[in-house]
Amino acid sequence: TLLRILHAVHQKLLQSYLPITSMLLGVSTKNQRPQHYLMAHNINGLWTIGICLCINYWACHAAVNVEFVSCMTTKGPLMIEVHPEWSPRGAEHFLALVDAGFYTDIGLFRSVKAFLVQFGISDQKEHKAWHGKSIPDDTSLGIPITRGMISYAGGGQNTRSTQLFIAYHDLPFLGKAPWETPFGVVVDGYDTLDAFTTAYGDIPPFGQGPDQRQIYKQGNSYLREMFPELDYIKFCERVRPAELNANNNPLV
DSSP, X not given: OHHHHHHHHHHHHHHHHHHHHHHHTTOOTTTOHHHHHHHHHHHHHHHHHHHHHHHHHHHHHTTTTOEEEEEEETTEEEEEEEOTXXXXXXXXXXXXXXXXXXXXXXXXXXXXXXXXXXXXXXXXXXXXXXXXXXXXXXXXXXXXXXXXXXXXXXXXXXOBSSXXXXXXXXXXXXXXXXXXXXXXXXEXXXXXXXXXXXXXXXXXXXXXXXXXXXXXXXXXXXXXXXXXXXXXXXXXXXXXXXXXXXXXXXXX
């Protein structure tokens, strides 16, 4: 639709200004078709370039609201680039959780090789209320889940709350449902991502890993006793673009 509108404007301006431009250049638009034809093509080329620049400017500025979140884990740092244009409600809710300090001492309880790492259950009293705060789904843009993308681990319509997952590999079968719409991507720290232990396998009933029900009930004490090698997110915080270097790492 945007391209059609720009094309129509292009044609209208071309029709309006070509005779004037031709007159100023001393070219007849009636009797000297080869010159007129050549000039029209030159102007067409200029307008095409202009339209492309406008589209490029529009596309670039559509991502002006990108945010950055830095997370420190037991295996090192992760830098996440948050895209509100992919999932407005999802991005806003994630940033609110980060600002509230929710992702502090959070166990990566589901870490499955070549699949994903899942987390987002807090045992801190002041944060437990967030577990029940689900948000409405965003409209799915059909963005497939690829390596490093982060999304909510929802269980159906309007179930996105605090649990998230980051993809270890491309997962094209995920991301189609509205509650799986990604809202960000890891832009630095893939060595950290690849270092998370996958020794405990998947969660029940798919494997013998940590039981979510017990995490909600007993907290991190259950995880540390039964799964001592499990990795954790120590904390996450929002980072301003001005505080990042060329590699998207926080300035020291």
